[in-house]
Amino acid sequence: MLKDIIENNENYQPGLSIDCVIFGFHDNQLKVLLIKVDRNPKWSLPGGFIPIDQDIDTAAVTILNDRTGVDGIFLRQFATFGKVKRNDQHFDKKVLEYLEIEEAKGKWLMRRFVTIGYYALVDFLKTIPKPSSDREIVEWIDHKEVPELILDHKEILDKALNTLRTELNLMPIGYNLLPEKFTIPELQKLYETILDKKLDRRNFLRKITNIGILKKLDEKKSNVAHKAPNLYSFDKEKYDEVLKNGLNQGW
Amino acid sequence: MLKDIIENNENYQPGLSIDCVIFGFHDNQLKVLLIKVDRNPKWSLPGGFIPIDQDIDTAAVTILNDRTGVDGIFLRQFATFGKVKRNDQHFDKKVLEYLEIEEAKGKWLMRRFVTIGYYALVDFLKTIPKPSSDREIVEWIDHKEVPELILDHKEILDKALNTLRTELNLMPIGYNLLPEKFTIPELQKLYETILDKKLDRRNFLRKITNIGILKKLDEKKSNVAHKAPNLYSFDKEKYDEVLKNGLNQGW
Numbered sequence: 178m179l180k181d182i183i184e185n186n187e188n189y190q191p192g193l194s195i196d197c198v199i200f201g202f203h204d205n206q207l208k209v210l211l212i213k214v215d216r217n218p219k220w221s222l223p224g225g226f227i228p229i230d231q232d233i234d235t236a237a238v239t240i241l242n243d244r245t246g247v248d249g250i251f252l253r254q255f256a257t258f259g260k261v262k263r264n265d266q267h268f269d270k271k272v273l274e275y276l277e278i279e280e281a282k283g284k285w286l287m288r289r290f291v292t293i294g295y296y297a298l299v300d301f302l303k304t305i306p307k308p309s310s311d312r313e314i315v316e317w318i319d320h321k322e323v324p325e326l327i328l329d330h331k332e333i334l335d336k337a338l339n340t341l342r343t344e345l346n347l348m349p350i351g352y353n354l355l356p357e358k359f360t361i362p363e364l365q366k367l368y369e370t371i372l373d374k375k376l377d378r379r380n381f382l383r384k385i386t387n388i389g390i391l392k393k394l395d396e397k398k399s400n401v402a403h404k405a406p407n408l409y410s411f412d413k414e415k416y417d418e419v420l421k422n423g424l425n426q427g428w
Numbered sequence: 429m430l431k432d433i434i435e436n437n438e439n440y441q442p443g444l445s446i447d448c449v450i451f452g453f454h455d456n457q458l459k460v461l462l463i464k465v466d467r468n469p470k471w472s473l474p475g476g477f478i479p480i481d482q483d484i485d486t487a488a489v490t491i492l493n494d495r496t497g498v499d500g501i502f503l504r505q506f507a508t509f510g511k512v513k514r515n516d517q518h519f520d521k522k523v524l525e526y527l528e529i530e531e532a533k534g535k536w537l538m539r540r541f542v543t544i545g546y547y548a549l550v551d552f553l554k555t556i557p558k559p560s561s562d563r564e565i566v567e568w569i570d571h572k573e574v575p576e577l578i579l580d581h582k583e584i585l586d587k588a589l590n591t592l593r594t595e596l597n598l599m600p601i602g603y604n605l606l607p608e609k610f611t612i613p614e615l616q617k618l619y620e621t622i623l624d625k626k627l628d629r630r631n632f633l634r635k636i637t638n639i640g641i642l643k644k645l646d647e648k649k650s651n652v653a654h655k656a657p658n659l660y661s662f663d664k665e666k667y668d669e670v671l672k673n674g675l676n677q678g679w
Binding site: 190193231232254256258293345423 | 441442443444478480481482483484485505507508509510511512539540542544594596597598619623627632635674678679
């Protein structure tokens with residue numbers, strides 16, 4: 178892919194890239210989808226470049242789909258990163274040496290490029306990571322155990338996580354991260370994992386019920402020894418309404 | 429400035445610009461600082477390009493200061509705009525004809541450039557708009573009476589306003605928009621103007637007091653016939669603390 182961009186430099190928006198922070202929830206962990214190119218010791222966020230004939234939002238969807246197999250998901254732009262030194266020496270040394278690309282010299286790819294950060298919330302069980310070549314590994318990693326990342330990707334990831342925490346106060350988010358049917362304790366665990374703190378059970382129940390987006394199903398969780406908890410799903414219509422108008426009436 | 433960028437194309441980050449939405453509060457109006465270049469019938473947001481040796485955040489501060497005389501203010505990146513057609517034909521027709529710049533052809537400035545939006549909150553009375561040339565007019569305009577803007581600047585302005593409304597629920601904002609001393613009704617009016625709705629006086633008083641950022645002064649508003657209201661100022665230390673940790677304890 179990098180080779181294609183260097184050879185077809187003119188077909189891409191100069192000096193600009195996109196990086197995606199993809200969150201999934203599984204085993205009570207908030208996981209992040211990361212990529213590693215075989216000989217490079219560091220991991221990276223899935224990212225790519227922007228064809229000159231594509232809107233940036235479209236390019237983000239395409240990159241996400243091409244590099245991870247993830248499709249039709251909740252994707253939001255959250256910030257743009259452009260420190261002068263953000264990709265200093267990254268491409269001209271390590272990667273290019275590795276790719277043995279001589280002709281790259283002097284092209285925009287060799288200078289600073291600014292990157293637009295998007296974050297995605299996906300259903301872990303429906304997401305099958307798909308590497309774009311057999312030189313790549315794509316893996317879900319617990320956000321608390323993220324290894325060393327290239328460039329400023331750690332900063333991008335941290336900012337995405339902070340945005341997600343803030344947005345918990347502004348909109349519902351469970352629809353994209355939980356399976357179709359879930360229990361209240363499972364939903365609470367999702368919130369606790371994102372916020373990284375324990376929540377009071379009764380307060381949580383009251384608040385989440387007040388939002389009015391839950392549908393109690395006539396069904397109980399199976400495989401549970403006794404006192405099986407009730408299953409719920411989201412009332413999609415109301416959910417979308419709250420998503421549009423915001424959670425917090427605030428002032 | 430445009431001429432400089434075309435002649436020194438290599439010194440700027442290719443394909444990228446910055447636009448600033450500058451809000452001020454005066455006469456119970458939320459105003460926006462807009463620029464008009466004399467013969468162009470449309471107005472625009474103050475904006476500019478990014479020197480290759482500057483971080484984008486630094487470039488935003490510089491642009492804001494150079495084009496408006498505004499300094500040391502609350503400035504935040506809020507979104508990046510990159511539709512393919514966003515500056516279609518803008519520069520290659522109108523502006524270049526006007527500037528009579530032949531050599532611009534084929535440079536990145538002639539293609540789509542993506543723009544990073546920043547918004548600023550400033551004290552209206554301390555802000556003296558400063559045009560960067562005598563061909564420009566810089567003016568405060570009520571956000572409800574914004575004339576036709578170039579490119580997608582209306583979309584950028586709307587998005588900034590929406591961000592500001594959302595952030596009213598997340599952080600205090602009055603410090604940057606009000607004079608040092610103010611009355612509670614003045615503060616309430618600021619909130620009402622941004623949210624474009626009436627607020628209940630008692631609820632507002634209770635909520636704003638609970639945040640714990642106000643300092644009651646031993647001083648009353650002068651020039652008021654009778655029952656002069658008390659003056660307040662912000663407790664800057666507490667204000668900054670809330671700004672850092674967020675207004676809403678939420679979950």
